[in-house]
Amino acid sequence: MGGSANGATDLSSEMEVDAFRRLFPLRFHERHLVESVRPDARPLGKARETSLALGAVGSADGSALAKIGCTTMLAAIKMEVMTPATDAPDEGCVAIDFHMPAICSPIVRPGRPAEAAPVVSKQLSDTILSSGMIDLKELSLVSGKAAWMAYLDIYCLDADGALFDAALLAAAAAFSHLQIPVVSLNDDGRIVVVSKQNEVEKLKNKPVNEEKRKLKLKGIPFALTCILHKNYILADPTAEEESIMETLITIVLDSSCQLVSLYKPGGPALAYESVIQDCIALSRQRVRELQTILNEAISDMEVD
Amino acid sequence: MAVDRADGRTPNQRRPVACTRGILHRAHGSASWAQGDTKVIAAVYGPKAGTRKNENPEKACIEVIWKPKTGQSGKPEREYEMVLKKTLQSICLLNVHPNTTTSIVIQVVNDDGALLPCAINAACAALVDAGIPLKHLAVAICCCMAEGGHILLDPSKIEEQKVKAFVYLVFPNSMVSVLPQGSLRLGGELMEHGIITSVTHGMMAVDDYFSCLKLGRAAAAELSDLLRSSLKLKAGNDPSKAG
Numbered sequence: 001m002g003g004s005a006n007g008a009t010d011l012s013s014e015m016e017v018d019a020f021r022r023l024f025p026l027r028f029h030e031r032h033l034v035e036s037v038r039p040d041a042r043p044l045g046k047a048r049e050t051s052l053a054l055g056a057v058g059s060a061d062g063s064a065l066a067k068i069g070c071t072t073m074l075a076a077i078k079m080e081v082m083t084p085a086t087d088a089p090d091e092g093c094v095a096i097d098f099h100m101p102a103i104c105s106p107i108v109r110p111g112r113p114a115e116a117a118p119v120v121s122k123q124l125s126d127t128i129l130s131s132g133m134i135d136l137k138e139l140s141l142v143s144g145k146a147a148w149m150a151y152l153d154i155y156c157l158d159a160d161g162a163l164f165d166a167a168l169l170a171a172a173a174a175f176s177h178l179q180i181p182v183v184s185l186n187d188d189g190r191i192v193v194v195s196k197q198n199e200v201e202k203l204k205n206k207p208v209n210e211e212k213r214k215l216k217l218k219g220i221p222f223a224l225t226c227i228l229h230k231n232y233i234l235a236d237p238t239a240e241e242e243s244i245m246e247t248l249i250t251i252v253l254d255s256s257c258q259l260v261s262l263y264k265p266g267g268p269a270l271a272y273e274s275v276i277q278d279c280i281a282l283s284r285q286r287v288r289e290l291q292t293i294l295n296e297a298i299s300d301m302e303v304d
Numbered sequence: 305m306a307v308d309r310a311d312g313r314t315p316n317q318r319r320p321v322a323c324t325r326g327i328l329h330r331a332h333g334s335a336s337w338a339q340g341d342t343k344v345i346a347a348v349y350g351p352k353a354g355t356r357k358n359e360n361p362e363k364a365c366i367e368v369i370w371k372p373k374t375g376q377s378g379k380p381e382r383e384y385e386m387v388l389k390k391t392l393q394s395i396c397l398l399n400v401h402p403n404t405t406t407s408i409v410i411q412v413v414n415d416d417g418a419l420l421p422c423a424i425n426a427a428c429a430a431l432v433d434a435g436i437p438l439k440h441l442a443v444a445i446c447c448c449m450a451e452g453g454h455i456l457l458d459p460s461k462i463e464e465q466k467v468k469a470f471v472y473l474v475f476p477n478s479m480v481s482v483l484p485q486g487s488l489r490l491g492g493e494l495m496e497h498g499i500i501t502s503v504t505h506g507m508m509a510v511d512d513y514f515s516c517l518k519l520g521r522a523a524a525a526e527l528s529d530l531l532r533s534s535l536k537l538k539a540g541n542d543p544s545k546a547g
Contacts, residue, residue, distance in 0.1 A: 107358065118382035130469075130506045246390075259513050262471075262504050266390030270476065270498025273517065280510055 025244045033232050040238070045282050047224065047236035048162075050290065052169065052297040054177040062178025064297075066170035069238065070160035075170035077152050077178050081191045084140065084147040092139020092147040096125045098154045098167055105159040105239070120164050123263065124154070127252055128171060131221040131260045138215055141183065146191045148180065161238040164250055165223045169290060172220045176298055180213040219254040222290040223261075224283040226251070228269040235282050249276075251283040255291055310462060311340075318445065318458035318523060323425075323534050325433040333434020337426035340460060341416035346426035348434040350406030363398035365405045370423075373412045384410075384420060391424060391474055391501045397437040406436055417461040418446035420472050420503065425531075432535050441477040441531060442500055443524040446470060447516040449508050455519050469506030471513065473499060473520040477528035496528075497521055 021028045021039075032039055042048070048069030057063035060076035067073075084091060098121035100114040108114045128134070139148040152174065154167050186192045227234040229245040242248065247267030252260040259280075264271055309315070319340030328334035331347035338344075355365040368385045370377065392408065408430065410423050421444035428441050448459045448470035456463060464470055478496050504513070 115382075115386070118379040119386045122379045122383045126505060132507070247394075254507070257510070258507050259504070259510050260507050262502050262513060264499060264502045265387045266392070266394045266474075266501045268394050270500060271502070272498050273514065276499075276514075 025240070029241065029244060033229070033234075038234065038241070044232060045235050045285075047286055047289070048238075050169070050293055052173050052293055054173055054297050054301045061181060062174045062176075064170050064173030064177055066166050066173060068162055068166045068169070068236065070158050071156075071162055071166045072158040073154055073156055073163075073166040073170040075152060075154045075167075075174035077150050077174050079178075079180060080149045080151065081141065081146050081183065082149040083145065088136070089144040090140040090147070091136035092149060093136070094128070094134060094139075094150045094152060096128060096152045096154070096171070097121055098124055098156070100156045100159065103158075104156040108159070116163060120167060123164055123250075123261075124167055124171060127168060127221055127223075127261050131219055131252070131254055133172065133217050133220050133254075134175065134215060135218075141191060150178075159239060161240075161242050162225045162236050165225050165236065168221060168223045168252070169294075172217070172222070173294060173297060175215060175217055176220075176294065177301065178215055180215070219256060219258070220291075220294070221252045221254045221260045222283075222287045223250055223252040224279075224286040225249070226279050226282065228267070228271060228275060230269070233275065233278055233282070235286070247271075249279055251279055253280075253283050253287050255287065257284055257287065309456065311460065315454055315456050316519065316523070318527070319460075321425075321527070321530060323429055323531075325429055325535070331430075331434075333430045333432070333436070335426050335429035335433055336413075337422055337429060339418060339422050339425075339458065341414055342418055342422045343413040344419070344423045344426040345411045345413055346423065346430035347409045347411075348406065348427075348430045348436065349409070350434070350436065351401045351404035352407070353404060355403055355405055361403045364396065364401045364403075366393050366396060367405055367407045368392070368427075369407065369409045371409065371411045373415060384423065387420065387501060387503060388424060388427060391442055392427060392431070394500055395428070395438050395440060395442050395476075396431070397439055400437045406434075415461065417459050417464045418472070420444070421446050421474070424474055424501075425527075429531075429535060440479075441528065441535075442474050443477050443528045443531065444472065444474040444501075445520055445523045445527060446472050447520050447523075449506075449512050449516070453512075455512070455516055457519060457523055467506070469504065469508040469512075471505075471508075471516050471520070472501070472503045473517065473524070474501035475521060475524040475528075476500060477531060478525045480532075496525070 036044055050068045053065045056065035057076045061079045062077040064075050098117055100108050100117040102108050102110045141147055154170055181193045183191045183193050226249050227237045227241055227245045228247040247269040249264040251262050254260055322338040325335045327336050328347050331349055333348035336345045355361055359365045366389055368388045370381045370385045372381055408427050424442055424444040446458055448456050448467040450456055450467050476496050
């Protein structure tokens with residue numbers, strides 16, 4: 001294998017595919033795009049295979065494991081009782097945190113937090129709170145004195161592109177699986193969680209129903225990330241595609257196809273109106289797919 | 305239908321802009337940008353030798369540091385840094401000075417709504433002041449959807465908190481070209497109508513987003529004319545400043 005880089009077109013017939021993929025990644029991908037296909041044989045507008053498992057973490061009040069292709073996210077919710085803020089006495093609170101431990105990717109080192117982690121974390125908080133999926137008033141226990149604080153932690157176990165999409169799906173699934181624990185007021189006037197042994201004792205006060213409660217979720221948001229490269233729109237990129245073609249656009253729609261977020265943080269390609277319309281059409285399709293997957297996962301849980 | 309805004313502006317009116325260049329003498333380039341009461345100072349240092357560890361050495365590297373007005377830097381600041389870095393990377397000519405780092409430091413002086421667009425405009429003006437090679441400027445504005453379905457341009461902090469959704473949009477600046485009209489179009493759309501960056505908060509209908517885009521484009525074209533006149537070289541600019 002000799003010759004300079006200028007002779008790449010001659011070398012390509014002699015070079016192994018893997019070597020060409022590493023040495024000339026952009027040309028490797030563009031050769032595929034010309035045929036309207038991607039290296040993993042997906043058509044341009046198709047997302048990777050998605051699966052959901054609810055109740056992955058036994059000790060959490062609500063949890064879910066979401067996989068989009070190889071990207072894996074584990075979401076878990078723990079509920080704690082706290083005093084609500086004075087300006088919102090009958091509202092609870094949701095704290096969302098996204099972690100990228102070193103297991104998820106070779107570029108994340110143990111000592112230094114990944115650059116993407118705080119950005120995805122903030123994006124997630126903004127999206128979940130602004131979509132109105134959770135009614136904070138449902139998290140209230142005693143107005144002005146006690147309310148639920150839901151700590152949602154999302155761990156990325158494998159980072160292979162489209163991190164925000166998978167994280168949002170895992171968060172929505174975890175909230176669908178969430179069962180709020182039963183509580184009562186004890187002698188000191190504090191709220192305590194009712195454990196199995198106390199059930200036979202007479203409860204002094206029952207601020208919540210005896211059954212463990214589920215949250216009513218309205219307008220669950222679903223996201224689709226696309227890459228814009230020249231005239232092509234690639235839906236649901238892998239980490240390799242994201243590192244080569246840098247322009248990403250993330251569209252979050254809720255189940256009634258209202259736009260929750262359209263996030264395009266710069267990038268070499270400009271987004272024209274026609275391109276945005278196409279991305280929104282792809283997102284609408286994806287919302288329907290994800291809604292079906294979520295409903296199936298919920299009904300599988302209920303059968304158990 | 306006339307909508308009453310607290311400061312008496314019409315829905316399509318942006319706040320008065322004050323842009324000053326060359327305010328910091330040690331920085332290679334600096335600018336202060338004020339939109340109404342929102343004020344941001346940007347300083348550019350570079351190109352400096354060497355890139356950070358995992359960055360491509362064949363291109364110049366852009367680094368952004370965002371300093372809030374009070375308190376420590378947290379997640380919102382990281383997000384602003386990332387959006388600013390990606391936006392500025394797309395307007396700089398990265399191949400002119402490979403294996404160099406250009407640092408842009410943003411200091412928030414006052415936040416009265418539309419902070420990120422103000423910072424992007426300030427950073428662009430500072431880059432021009434430093435003489436960093438750019439493809440075109442990035443012109444940023446903010447549009448919001450008020451309760452009644454009206455679209456307001458350039459909201460203040462109080463308006464931003466009351467509305468149900470707002471959008472930060474960044475467009476390339478408008479072109480003044482000697483080439484014939486048709487050659488600037490790509491697939492029937494003018495290059496300056498493409499969006500470099502879009503960040504939304506809150507829910508809105510898809511059609512509302514496109515109306516915000518239209519209003520934003522018109523405002524960006526007007527703002528880029530203002531930029532063109534204010535960023536022209538002033539007589540008495542000290543040529544030996546950089547270095």
